[in-house]
Amino acid sequence: MSAVVDKPSLDRVWRWLAEVPDPEIPVVSITDLGIVREVRYDGDQLVVTVTPTYSGCPATEVIAASICSAMAARGIADARMETRLSPAWTTDWLSDDAKRKLRDYGIAPPVGLAANEQRIDLSRLSRRVPAAPVVACPRCASTNTEVLSPSGSTPCKSLYRCAACREPFDYFKCH
Amino acid sequence: MAGSARLEYLLRLGDNALILSQRLGEWCGKGPALEEDMALTNTALDLLGQARLWLSLAAEEAGDGADEDTLAYLRDDRAFRNLLLVEQPNGGYADTLVRQFLFDAWASLALRQLLGSSDAAIAAIAEKAIKEVSYHLRRSSDLVVRLGDGTARSRALLQAALDTLWPYHHELFTGDAVDAEMLARGIGFDPASLRDAWLSYVRDVLAEATLTVPSAGGWAPKGGKQGLHSEHLGKLLAEMQVLPRSHPGARW
Structure with a gap:
């Protein structure tokens, strides 16, 4: 058959x-x-x-x-x-639609491109840390937010707080 | 366990991740703050995932019905190939943090070398792991600076932890016949070649943390890579392995 x-x-x-x-x-x-x-x-x-x-x-x-x-x-x-491990997964592969759905769900989508953030100087380790991304609150859209905990409820997220509406929210890390 | 050099190499990589993951897991529910509890266990989870990748590859190399679980749960301490550094007890939070910092800096450099490995499976795991380890290193470096350049008490605790753990850094850069063969085959790297870059980075961070780099020379314990461990590993394994050893074949 x-x-x-x-x-x-x-x-x-x-x-x-x-x-x-x-x-x-x-x-x-x-x-x-x-x-x-x-x-x-x-x-x-x-x-x-x-x-x-x-x-x-x-x-x-x-x-x-x-x-x-x-x-x-x-x-x-x-x-x-x-x-398949290589190329390693990156949040750069999230579709625009996925980012919108995350925001609507209450999770701030990744800011910036991992390809840019994580460009590593292979010759030498450096403590030069990229500036923290400006993350907009998924509830009120204010960019007056701060990180509460770099590690969050799952490996892919950090915990943030909005200083405008006072709500905590998850940020889907740029990875 | 006598095996090929590639098997030995994969066990070293996998056991470093597995044993450090187990140590960090001991903090679950006991972190000094909720954020730290999450950070320690998130790091443990990343390392456990990396250990599974390395040990699955090691099991393929070993054959004979081995898999990631038999390697993790059914080997005795003399068959483990991790660095002595990662099996050292958690101690206080400062000890755990300094151990992590020394390891993260080394792992970042080691994985960068492995990105260029002629062994595609090894290069692929390194590519995956380095993204996670870079995040770990950023965190452990930041905390060493914050607590070193913190209160008199936090600084003293960090300095004491650094002085205690410093001797174990020598082993990170000590090669043997396995390393030499992996280097010759284009699979691995010469451990000694990482020392300068590691020292340079570690010194920069410790200087920013107002901590004193322990003097060169002195006691340099080694042997973990060859299966000669400190007394601490056996106790760690007793806890980690008790369930599958007591109930062979048990399933959730």
Whole structure:
């Protein structure tokens, strides 16, 4: 039977993957985050290549399970996930749509490009620290904000506070 | 565990991350402030993720049914290849911070070298890890400056921690036959070649922190990379390994 059923096109598979939510921040999908790097068929088996956000992010394994169950629900029983480490994931891959969704959800999206922030002088370590980004409050849009804790509730976030509306909020770090 | 030089090398990289992660995890719920508790455990989580990548690669090299879990949970202390520095006890917050600072500066330099490794799998893990370690180094350097150039009490605690941990930095730059083979194959680097850059950075930060760099020479303990550890590692492993050792094959 499987021989006579057409395999879903890769475009369709991409659209399905765009409906798989991130387990920690469900308003954004795994494609919004830029962690799906490639989709292809290996014979009849669908292969989805993803890259982890942070090395220790516990969401990675949940994402793998979500992909396989989302594909199974759409009739693709034979799917596997591959992990690709290089190039390393960066928040530069977040779509504009993803940044808007994060803001609407109450999380300030990354400011600036990691490619610029993290350019490293390979010859010598330096304490030259890039100026802290100006992060706008996702609730009142004031830029009068301050960092409360560089480490936040998940590896990808810092905790900030808005001095205008006094609300604390998460900032999705530029990485 | 006798194995190829590449296996030894991967175990060293993985065990550094694993053992330091376990140490930092001991702070969970006990940090001196909520923000620090989160920072210590976030760092532990990054390092645990890196350890899983290195040890999974080591397990592929080892074959014989090894995987990241058997390497983490079923080896005895003599089979661990981490630097003595990372197994040192947490002590007080100052001791933990200084240990982290000395390690982060070294790890940043070491991972930069590995970005250019001829071994694509090693270069890829280094590329992933260096972004996280750069964040760790920024934090540990900032805190060393803030607490060193802080109150008389915080400065004294940091200086004491620095004096205690300083001897362990020698091992970071001491190579052996494994390092030599990895260098010759274009996979690794010469540990001694990192010393000047490390010292230069560490001295800059310590100067800004108004701390005194301990004098050169003196006691230089080593052996961790070859499996000869301090008494502290066995106790750490006893806690880390007790569940999978007591209940073989246990699953969540």
